[in-house]
Amino acid sequence: MTQLPKYTDKQLETYLSRISYPSSEVGASLVQSVRQNVTKNALxxxxxxxxxxxxxxxxxNSGLHYSQHHTIxxxxxxxxxxxxERRLDGYCMENTGLFHIILRSLGYVVYAIGARIGQAVGTGVENGLFSQLSHMALIVVIDEVKYMVDVGFGAYNATTPLLLKEGAITTRMAPSEMRLIKDSLVEATDKSQKFWIYQTRHNPESTWLSMICFADTELLPQDxxxxxxxxxxxxxxxxxQRFVCTRxxxxxxxxxxxxQCSLAGKEVKRRIHGQTEVLQTIESEDDRVKALAQYFDMHLRxxxxxxxxGLASQVQ
Structure with a gap:
């Protein structure tokens, strides 16, 4: 049987320090503290x-633009x-792939699923259409109850674990809200097949937009x-084609x-409580490299x- 990857306790300590996880046990290491917390209150x-x-x-997606290999x-x-260790960014399969192994190493029952991205992500208009499988999310099982967890969806990311239950509306990032529904897909032949659909809306008066859809089916690393x-x-x-970064x-x-703070195109923006502020306009590559260091603590070699x-994403 193939052993699923795990990180060592030393690596977990480094990760927990990286995310500024607070220690609640006097004299205990961060790993010991978190494992105790998982036992007491896993959710x-x-x-x-x-x-x-x-x-x-x-x-x-800096690896596709700011690198010599342009691969992930x-x-x-x-x-x-x-x-x-390098404190750089990662896109969905990197960020969520890392989190998957972290959770497993801390003792969670967790598996990865594949998801489709809604066209509404790019257009802001709900049409019920989705991409090919191109996104990774996680299912975490706690006391036989399942939650969808995602840390790799950028600006529209779910900000808490979502119970696999239809219709429950929770705050995503006030005033934005999120929910899961279950429905068939517009393009599917067999309408009896239902998929989980993660939706968000800008505020309680806005239209729901479908962000991702997924089936509760485990995918393997080779997938x-x-x-x-x-x-x-x-x-x-x-x-x-485009470089983007969000935190x-x-x-x-x-x-x-x-x-959230985002760098896309030639602007660094901060959005808090639904209000957006432009922090900086990017005029050159030097500007963007310095902005990555200032706003995202990313220091490129x-x-x-x-x-x-020479890439299309280079600031001209």
Missing amino acids: GTLFELQRRHLASIPWG SLNPATLFEKMV FELMNFGVSQRRASWFT MILDLTGQEIIG DSEIQGIR
Whole structure:
């Protein structure tokens, strides 16, 4: 039987420090503290881990632009080195792939699923249509109850674990809300097949928009290797054409996600409580590299900075 990858306790300590996880046990290591918390309150600890991960490790695709190789590796050691030790960003299969192994290493029952992205993500208009399988999310099982957990969906990410139950509306990032529904797909032949659909809306008066849809079916690492190749190398994939970076913002108590900071195109924006502010306009590559350091704590090497030269994503 193939052994599923896990991180060592030393690696877990480094990760927990990376996400500023608070220690509650005097004299105990962070890993010991978190494992005790998982035993006492697995769901509450999962909430804490998810929001601190979202606020610490940016979602982005720098590996496809600021590198000499322009590829994405899902190797567990590579994920750890890139996002934990180097403190860089990662897109869905990197961020959620890392979180998957972290949760397993801490004792959670967790498996990965594949998801489709709604066209509404790009258009802001709900039409019920979805992409090919191109996104990774997780199912965490606690006391035989299942939750969808995601740390790799950027600006529209679910900010808490979502119980696999239809219709329950929760705050995503006030005033934005989120929910799960179950429905058939517009393009499917067999309408008896129902899929979970993660939806968000900007405020309680807005229209619900379908972000991702998924089936509760475990996928294996080799499935994500194929998905990753298509997303990261296919010419039509916008990930290969545009650079983007997003990080969530916690309130001062560390108990709630209140906003996000994003770099897309030539602007760095901060959105808190539904209000957007432009923090900086990017005029050059030097501006963008400095903005990544200032707003996202991402410090690129010279060889990585040079890697974007000649690409369509280079700031002109």
